[in-house]
Amino acid sequence: MRHLSxxxxxxxxxxxxxxxxxxxxxxxxxxxxxxxxxxxxxxWGNNVRQENYQEAFxxxxxxxxxxxxxxxxxxxxxxxxxxxxxMAAGNVSDIFWIPSAQVMTYYxxxxxxxxxxxxxxxxxxxxxxxxxxxxxxxEHNTMPFGVFVPVIRYNATFVEEDGxxxxxxxxxxxxxxxxxxxxAESEDRWGVAYAADADLPFEGWLRQRGEQLWSEGGRIxxxxxxxxxxxxxxxxxxxxxxxxxxxxxxxxxxxxxxxxDRCLAWFSNSNHIVDDATMFPDFEFALSHLPVDPSAxxxxxxxxxxxxxxxxxxxxxxAELAGEVFNFTTGDVEMLKVVGLxxxxxxxxxxxEEYVEFxxxxxxxxxxxxxxxxxxxxxxxxxxxxxxxxxxxxxTRTLEEVTTGSSTISEAAAAMIEEINQGIDRxxxxxxxx
Amino acid sequence: MTAALRAxxxxxxxxxxxxxxxxxxxxxxxxxxAHAFMSPWLIGLVLxxxxxxxxxxxxxxxxxxxMSTPTFVGFDNFERMVGDERFWASTRVTSLYVLVSVPxxxxxxxxxxxxxxxxxxxxxxxxxxxYLPSLLGTSVAVAVLxxxxxxHDGLVNQALAxxxxxxxxxxxNPDSALWTLIILxxxxxxxxxxxFLAGLRQIPEELYEAARVDGASQxxxxxxxxxxxxxxxxxxxxILQTIGSFQAFTQAHVISGGTGGPVDSTLFYTLYxxxxxxxxxxxxxxxxxxxxxxxAIAVITALHFTLSKYWVFYGD
Numbered sequence: 015m016r017h018l019s020x021x022x023x024x025x026x027x028x029x030x031x032x033x034x035x036x037x038x039x040x041x042x043x044x045x046x047x048x049x050x051x052x053x054x055x056x057x058w059g060n061n062v063r064q065e066n067y068q069e070a071f072x073x074x075x076x077x078x079x080x081x082x083x084x085x086x087x088x089x090x091x092x093x094x095x096x097x098x099x100x101m102a103a104g105n106v107s108d109i110f111w112i113p114s115a116q117v118m119t120y121y122x123x124x125x126x127x128x129x130x131x132x133x134x135x136x137x138x139x140x141x142x143x144x145x146x147x148x149x150x151x152x153e154h155n156t157m158p159f160g161v162f163v164p165v166i167r168y169n170a171t172f173v174e175e176d177g178x179x180x181x182x183x184x185x186x187x188x189x190x191x192x193x194x195x196x197x198a199e200s201e202d203r204w205g206v207a208y209a210a211d212a213d214l215p216f217e218g219w220l221r222q223r224g225e226q227l228w229s230e231g232g233r234i235x236x237x238x239x240x241x242x243x244x245x246x247x248x249x250x251x252x253x254x255x256x257x258x259x260x261x262x263x264x265x266x267x268x269x270x271x272x273x274x275d276r277c278l279a280w281f282s283n284s285n286h287i288v289d290d291a292t293m294f295p296d297f298e299f300a301l302s303h304l305p306v307d308p309s310a311x312x313x314x315x316x317x318x319x320x321x322x323x324x325x326x327x328x329x330x331x332x333a334e335l336a337g338e339v340f341n342f343t344t345g346d347v348e349m350l351k352v353v354g355l356x357x358x359x360x361x362x363x364x365x366x367e368e369y370v371e372f373x374x375x376x377x378x379x380x381x382x383x384x385x386x387x388x389x390x391x392x393x394x395x396x397x398x399x400x401x402x403x404x405x406x407x408x409x410t411r412t413l414e415e416v417t418t419g420s421s422t423i424s425e426a427a428a429a430m431i432e433e434i435n436q437g438i439d440r441x442x443x444x445x446x447x448x
Numbered sequence: 449m450t451a452a453l454r455a456x457x458x459x460x461x462x463x464x465x466x467x468x469x470x471x472x473x474x475x476x477x478x479x480x481x482a483h484a485f486m487s488p489w490l491i492g493l494v495l496x497x498x499x500x501x502x503x504x505x506x507x508x509x510x511x512x513x514x515m516s517t518p519t520f521v522g523f524d525n526f527e528r529m530v531g532d533e534r535f536w537a538s539t540r541v542t543s544l545y546v547l548v549s550v551p552x553x554x555x556x557x558x559x560x561x562x563x564x565x566x567x568x569x570x571x572x573x574x575x576x577x578x579y580l581p582s583l584l585g586t587s588v589a590v591a592v593l594x595x596x597x598x599x600h601d602g603l604v605n606q607a608l609a610x611x612x613x614x615x616x617x618x619x620x621n622p623d624s625a626l627w628t629l630i631i632l633x634x635x636x637x638x639x640x641x642x643x644f645l646a647g648l649r650q651i652p653e654e655l656y657e658a659a660r661v662d663g664a665s666q667x668x669x670x671x672x673x674x675x676x677x678x679x680x681x682x683x684x685x686x687i688l689q690t691i692g693s694f695q696a697f698t699q700a701h702v703i704s705g706g707t708g709g710p711v712d713s714t715l716f717y718t719l720y721x722x723x724x725x726x727x728x729x730x731x732x733x734x735x736x737x738x739x740x741x742x743x744a745i746a747v748i749t750a751l752h753f754t755l756s757k758y759w760v761f762y763g764d
Contacts, residue, residue, distance in 0.1 A: 091706055095726045102514045123515035261600045261617030404727050407707050414710040418622055444511050
């Protein structure tokens, strides 16, 4: 046997370590690599979504080998953590989904590559008005890939079983009275789940009163009175027993798993029906629009777009490939046939029409309600400004204080607005310093 | 003739000339080997621990949102804590958690160790079974399990219902949420228990025999032999568990969904650091918070060591 000297041992170990380090660097890859196989796509969701998207991307790669994606997937919170560290390291994926509260934060930090120069991106299916809806601060730098609207989801099986008359439309007071009566007459069902933390319905409430969630100038777009009225409407329902208790529904954000099969109505986003309906297959679910205030201002309807973007530091070659990925994810019905509509109605109007014949009953309900809001006149809406990314957490805490009696509605609303404003001010001062 | 003998024969103060003696060469190569074997740890210490700590120290004096260049702001981040209600809320929550859960856990662990030290049949099985929660205790799975136990329709309320008591959702009640996490921490008593058990085995049996001959009762033997000789172990466990409890994070993160709710009742200090760093993107403030925690742990640990001379008995 050949003798291995200590010197040789160390040299060998050093070489192995160096090779390992180099291999590791190569494996991780940079955000701006030129090779097609380095095109990275980051998104969030559950395991089912991951498997479906992977299957769809495999399908895409069959048609174009250059579009083989390296998928970076995580649950929503973990996704944001990873994005944070990747941003700090300048190593963001070429294509990434944008968490709703971070849209303008990422924008203000230059994370998006303008899409105007991406020649491969095909926008021929969109009207000018559609494109206008996509712009952020006048720039086309993100690509929506779905549409959500605020809705009341209701259990159509309960409606039939209990002989309830579910109207085409109603105002908020009428709905509240209906929910109270339904609960009173039902033995083990509630009229509605407590959902004062539901962001899109809250935004709908504000817009019907001539207010906004966020202003064009990047500030809070509503008054303390507007916020108080929303919380008070829900408190009235909760105190009347028309909703489960906070304990029964496991927090101010109701747990669908815990009480979804015992609530007639549920305020939420239109897309949630797709996943949630699968949890209770014995029931049929349907969607209707939010109640409408009699004095609601015109254009109160709005669309929320989940967005994806190309990283600003992506190479030109990868940006062009990313444009083709956008075409597939938003403009090819084959993609949606695999992944379904968990991320909302198709943003591409042509694809929305093509998909109708493949839609499940829940998806059909969603497509109809989104289509109606899409056809309505809509006043502009604005995204959450930098520094406001925690607003939903702050709102949850505000509602916890109200529902536990720690604060009055007025005190809690004032504190919530102050805390959100502090975050926006801090981000603004940081930008000025930078 | 060996190198050592040659060195002895050399007149004092005479210069060392010529080739290095073989022994010195051997020592040098041994030193190199030692350094080579230590190098992975040293590299890890510098790159993964020391450098990030220094970077964090620098960032604690800056306004840094991760994406832009850090701006030096002096002690602004530290001054901000004074008026930050959530900083004080997280400090209160963490302090209560440490003050209650650490002594409870140590008492529980010691009691179980005393029982297991009585020479039970199948001791290794019991030891493994009791240690199991320590392996799982801070994992996501157990935090989810806790939700099933203390939730509205959880096991605790089902048990209470059997005796006619309607329970609350213990995790959604600001008055009880933290206590469920304290119970979770106490439940992970396996690690200190094993250490206590090892300590109990080190106490000489002759001391107990002599005490028995003198007619000492079990309680007196426990008080005058077991406890004094076990104090170094208690001290060791106390330090470890105190530091670990100050760093508790996973349970509160999973159970509260990362919010520290309800109404900040489970807002552990580390959770607040996490929120500032990864949700608010306020890495400068988060770094300052982290350094305050480090200093607090250092001061409390130093205090433990200072006070230990009054109650820890090393037998020398």
